Amino acid sequence: MTKMDNVTHxxxxxxxxxxxxxxxxxxxxxxxxxxxxxxxEAFAQGAKPPLTPDQLSSYIAxxxxxxxxxxxxxxxxxxxxxxxxxxxxxxxxxxxxxxxxVIMGDTATSVNQGGASGSTGIQxxxxxxxxxxxxxxxxxxxxAAAKLALSADALTVTDGVVHAKDDASKKASYAELIGGxxxxxxxxxxxxxxxxxxAPGKAKPKDAKDYKIVGKPIAREDIAPKVYAQExxxxxxxxxxxxxGRMIRPAVAGAVPVKVDESSIKxxxxxxxxxxxxxxxxxxxxxxxxxxxxxxxxxxxxxxxPPFPDQAALYDHIRxxxxxxxxxxxKEAGNVDDAFKTAARxxxxxxxxxxxxxxxxGPACAVVEIKDGNVTCWTGSQKPHFVRNGIALTLGxxxxxxxSIWVVGPGSYGRSDADDAAMDAAVLANAVGKPVRVQYTRxxxxxxxxxxxASIHRARAAIDASGNVVGYEFTSKGFSRIDVNTNGxxxxxxxxxxxxGTELKSADGFGVPAESYEFTNKRLAWETIPPLLDRSSPLRxxxxxxxxxxxxxxxxESFMDEVAAALNLDPIEFRLRHVKDxxxxxxxxxxxxxxxxxxxxxPRKDQTGNKVSGRGIAYAQRNGxxxxxxxxxxxxxxxxxxxARKFTIAHDCGQIINPDGLKHTIEGNIVQGVSRTLxxxxxxxxxxxxxxxxxxxxxxxxxxxxxxxxxVLINHPELPPTGAGEPSIRPVAAAIANAxxxxxxxxxxxxxxxxxxxKQALS
Amino acid sequence: MARMTLDVNGKAQTIDADPDMPLLYALRNExxxxxxxxxxxxxxxxxxxxxxxxxxxxSCVTPVSAVGSGKVVTLAGxxxxxxxxxxxxxxxxxxxxxxxxxxxxxxxxxxxxxNQTKKPTDAQIKEALTGLKCRCGTHxxxxxxxxxxxxxxx
Numbered sequence: 025m026t027k028m029d030n031v032t033h034x035x036x037x038x039x040x041x042x043x044x045x046x047x048x049x050x051x052x053x054x055x056x057x058x059x060x061x062x063x064x065e066a067f068a069q070g071a072k073p074p075l076t077p078d079q080l081s082s083y084i085a086x087x088x089x090x091x092x093x094x095x096x097x098x099x100x101x102x103x104x105x106x107x108x109x110x111x112x113x114x115x116x117x118x119x120x121x122x123x124x125x126v127i128m129g130d131t132a133t134s135v136n137q138g139g140a141s142g143s144t145g146i147q148x149x150x151x152x153x154x155x156x157x158x159x160x161x162x163x164x165x166x167x168a169a170a171k172l173a174l175s176a177d178a179l180t181v182t183d184g185v186v187h188a189k190d191d192a193s194k195k196a197s198y199a200e201l202i203g204g205x206x207x208x209x210x211x212x213x214x215x216x217x218x219x220x221x222x223a224p225g226k227a228k229p230k231d232a233k234d235y236k237i238v239g240k241p242i243a244r245e246d247i248a249p250k251v252y253a254q255e256x257x258x259x260x261x262x263x264x265x266x267x268x269g270r271m272i273r274p275a276v277a278g279a280v281p282v283k284v285d286e287s288s289i290k291x292x293x294x295x296x297x298x299x300x301x302x303x304x305x306x307x308x309x310x311x312x313x314x315x316x317x318x319x320x321x322x323x324x325x326x327x328x329x330p331p332f333p334d335q336a337a338l339y340d341h342i343r344x345x346x347x348x349x350x351x352x353x354x355k356e357a358g359n360v361d362d363a364f365k366t367a368a369r370x371x372x373x374x375x376x377x378x379x380x381x382x383x384x385x386g387p388a389c390a391v392v393e394i395k396d397g398n399v400t401c402w403t404g405s406q407k408p409h410f411v412r413n414g415i416a417l418t419l420g421x422x423x424x425x426x427x428s429i430w431v432v433g434p435g436s437y438g439r440s441d442a443d444d445a446a447m448d449a450a451v452l453a454n455a456v457g458k459p460v461r462v463q464y465t466r467x468x469x470x471x472x473x474x475x476x477x478a479s480i481h482r483a484r485a486a487i488d489a490s491g492n493v494v495g496y497e498f499t500s501k502g503f504s505r506i507d508v509n510t511n512g513x514x515x516x517x518x519x520x521x522x523x524x525g526t527e528l529k530s531a532d533g534f535g536v537p538a539e540s541y542e543f544t545n546k547r548l549a550w551e552t553i554p555p556l557l558d559r560s561s562p563l564r565x566x567x568x569x570x571x572x573x574x575x576x577x578x579x580x581e582s583f584m585d586e587v588a589a590a591l592n593l594d595p596i597e598f599r600l601r602h603v604k605d606x607x608x609x610x611x612x613x614x615x616x617x618x619x620x621x622x623x624x625x626x627p628r629k630d631q632t633g634n635k636v637s638g639r640g641i642a643y644a645q646r647n648g649x650x651x652x653x654x655x656x657x658x659x660x661x662x663x664x665x666x667x668a669r670k671f672t673i674a675h676d677c678g679q680i681i682n683p684d685g686l687k688h689t690i691e692g693n694i695v696q697g698v699s700r701t702l703x704x705x706x707x708x709x710x711x712x713x714x715x716x717x718x719x720x721x722x723x724x725x726x727x728x729x730x731x732x733x734x735x736v737l738i739n740h741p742e743l744p745p746t747g748a749g750e751p752s753i754r755p756v757a758a759a760i761a762n763a764x765x766x767x768x769x770x771x772x773x774x775x776x777x778x779x780x781x782x783k784q785a786l787s
Numbered sequence: 788m789a790r791m792t793l794d795v796n797g798k799a800q801t802i803d804a805d806p807d808m809p810l811l812y813a814l815r816n817e818x819x820x821x822x823x824x825x826x827x828x829x830x831x832x833x834x835x836x837x838x839x840x841x842x843x844x845x846s847c848v849t850p851v852s853a854v855g856s857g858k859v860v861t862l863a864g865x866x867x868x869x870x871x872x873x874x875x876x877x878x879x880x881x882x883x884x885x886x887x888x889x890x891x892x893x894x895x896x897x898x899x900x901x902n903q904t905k906k907p908t909d910a911q912i913k914e915a916l917t918g919l920k921c922r923c924g925t926h927x928x929x930x931x932x933x934x935x936x937x938x939x940x941x
Contacts, residue, residue: 102885243882247887251862251884252871253822259824312804312805312816385889385920385922386834387826433888435888465828466827688882694924695926695927718829723922724926725918726913726929726930729913
């Protein structure tokens with residue numbers, strides 16, 4: 025094992041709850057509570073209940089020392105989610121925060137709660153953990169009532185000790201009641217797996233007014249181990265007898281090996297080729313030898329026709345491509361076509377967004393070991409439970425024989441290259457009969473990861489003779505966000521599966537703006553087009569942080585500014601005339617107030633000279649969360665260089681669990697959003713992706729960091745918490761675009777706003 | 788293959804390796820020092836950064852044979868929770884990293900810079916760190932931490 029088990033606080037207690045031979049406290053719904061207590065220790069010799077979503081033991085265990093293990097089927101990708109989950113569990117159980125350890129993303133200890141997905145860590149995953157913890161407390165109080173011969177109503181809990189409300193000496197600790205044994209309590213599972221999994225018990229969670237731990241800015245405990253080099257990453261997993269693997273990808277996308285000269289690497293110690301149809305990799309005992317073997321191997325590739333259009337023709341391709349699927353978001357209001365027929369004036373615009381890469385900080389890495397028919401995978405994937413399914417199907421073994429263990433990886437931000445690496449490692453390990461560690465190269469990480477889809481967005485507004493907006497239509501057209509699925513759960517969705525011949529099935533998904541603008545006639549739609557290359561494509565599209573959110577809202581919120589400018593109205597005043605949702609209004613007003621917004625139409629007309637500045641607003645909803653952003657930018661007209669100097673954001677995600685974690689998460693969203701807006705674009709030529717490193721896929725540099733990010737948190741303790749991992753990246757691009765327009769009077773409708781493009785637009 | 792003795796975190800370590808092999812693989816695979824990370828292999832991101840004689844060096848492009856008698860210090864050798872380098876302390880206090888994969892680059896580069904530059908200006912700090920990568924977008928926190936560490940170092 026890695027040294028992680030022994031060092032990091034939040035995982036170090038992983039081994040405290042030993043499986044096997046443990047006692048079971050059985051309080052299942054089929055048997056009356058009294059009956060169970062009556063038979064008491066007769067159940068004490070049972071094994072742990074099965075790891076199924078309908079068992080309380082699948083989420084919560086009280087260890088022998090009274091500490092609590094919370095088994096979480098999602099994981100923290102670096103935003104401190106595990107702290108928030110521990111807060112929610114500790115709160116409901118009435119134990120100190122420090123008593124709770126969150127154990128994440130191991131298929132052997134947690135059920136499939138969907139992994140890291142759609143900012144649902146707290147919204148869906150936390151909701152379940154909260155209900156499970158509340159149920160655990162209810163059961164423990166019942167057990168104490170029986171032990172103390174008191175009514176449960178007469179009891180309360182302080183720091184994990186159940187005691188009489190009127191006499192603290194009448195008490196029983198959680199450790200005494202169940203420590204080291206397992207709950208055997210049936211939950212009311214909704215029969216869903218993944219994000220939708222929900223299995224409450226009979227307990228009602230606490231009222232927010234009684235919170236002592238939820239809402240507190242508790243610090244992350246995993247930072248010190250990282251900073252003192254005491255915590256290992258997925259890349260650091262080593263297994264006895266492990267060999268190192270490297271994958272070999274073609275120079276022309278779609279080409280497959282037709283001849284592989286294994287003798288070209290015969291002098292490299294332990295070097296071996298694994299070749300199956302389009303799948304080609306090498307292994308060697310030493311990592312450096314695997315690198316050399318991958319470079320030295322002579323391969324003849326099939327004569328594939330260059331599959332991609334010229335990069336300059338990308339948006340024309342999208343415009344003219346046949347629509348594979350069209351969908352109207354929600355319901356059309358009124359009659360949009362008629363509104364445009366009778367309009368006095370029409371404002372319209374089209375926006376463009378490129379393919380973008382996850383470009384994780386480190387290329388993906390995975391280790392797979394197959395021993396006695398059991399497969400174990402260590403992966404940085406956001407969705408280890410789906411990786412288990414994917415490996416089972418890839419290798420043709422039952423899923424029960426596969427264990428997938430998430431180990432912190434080099435970032436993720438969606439369906440990155442991590443799932444592909446896990447499958448490649450499984451195929452290699454199966455072929456060579458040894459544990460294999462696959463490490464992708466930087467070229468493979470940026471060049472071959474699934475990409476955020478490129479798209480165009482058309483918007484138009486019908487305006488009547490009095491200057492009122494009477495019709496609004498917004499249509500996105502682009503590559504699907506699920507050309508490959510959001511996880512590696514099936515061979516059709518992974519490079520290994522596609523290269524080894526699995527039939528392909530690209531699915532259709534995009535989205536529409538999430539806002540509450542009310543217009544009498546309104547239609548929001550999306551259209552998807554087929555992929556450029558249908559097999560193992562370096563431009564296959566998939567989820568990238570806030571899937572299709574930044575592109576859609578770049579367009580829709582830029583367009584709202586265009587309409588405001590056409591009507592000579594202040595951009596916020598225009599929005600507030602039409603935004604109907606009260607919480608939306610509140611975030612817009614809060615951001616404006618904090619930023620000191622002065623009401624006036626854009627663009628400003630009081631600037632001359634080379635350096636100009638401007639301000640812009642954009643707002644969006646995302647699955648219940650609202651954020652409004654005011655961006656203040658400076659533009660060097662001569663160089664085209666933009667400095668996104670300051671952001672002011674108002675953020676409402678319902679009930680706040682941990683304000684510090686939330687602030688850090690929002691800051692990261694905004695900085696990554698600036699990067700995607702100003703710099704990020706996957707380049708390609710006819711043959712392949714040519715963005716293959718940090719020079720050819722630049723991201724935001726430290727010298728371009730905003731001077732300030734002001735965060736206004738709007739807390740609604742009375743509401744359920746919603747997500748924060750992605751919503752605030754959504755309005756960033758439009759806020760910047762609107763600020764550029766305010767400063768210059770020039771509207772830039774294509775991302776990224778790189779210096780060359782800005783310079784050209786301003787000239 | 789050649790036999791070489793490296794001075795790593797104050798300890799002499801003898802390895803047998805291809806002289807052309809980058810120092811990164813010697814540290815990670817021969818000496819089991821996991822903290823320098825592979826990020827690009829191209830000296831473009833900094834995730835592999837270590838100190839050699841006090842200078843921040845990208846170990847992914849430094850041939851192991853070029854290190855000679857240079858004193859190599861990795862993140863594990865920079866400081867401990869009991870005796871931290873100020874930048875490590877500041878990193879924890881500011882809760883900087885998200886995934887944390889990049890931190891060798893920032894911490895080792897900032898440590899070398901701060902050891903040589905007292906009371907740096909904001910512009911000097913940014914210039915010292917330019918080119919390093921952080922994909923999670925923790926830039927704001929990084930700058931707060933480096934300023935905090937600079938203040939601690941007087």
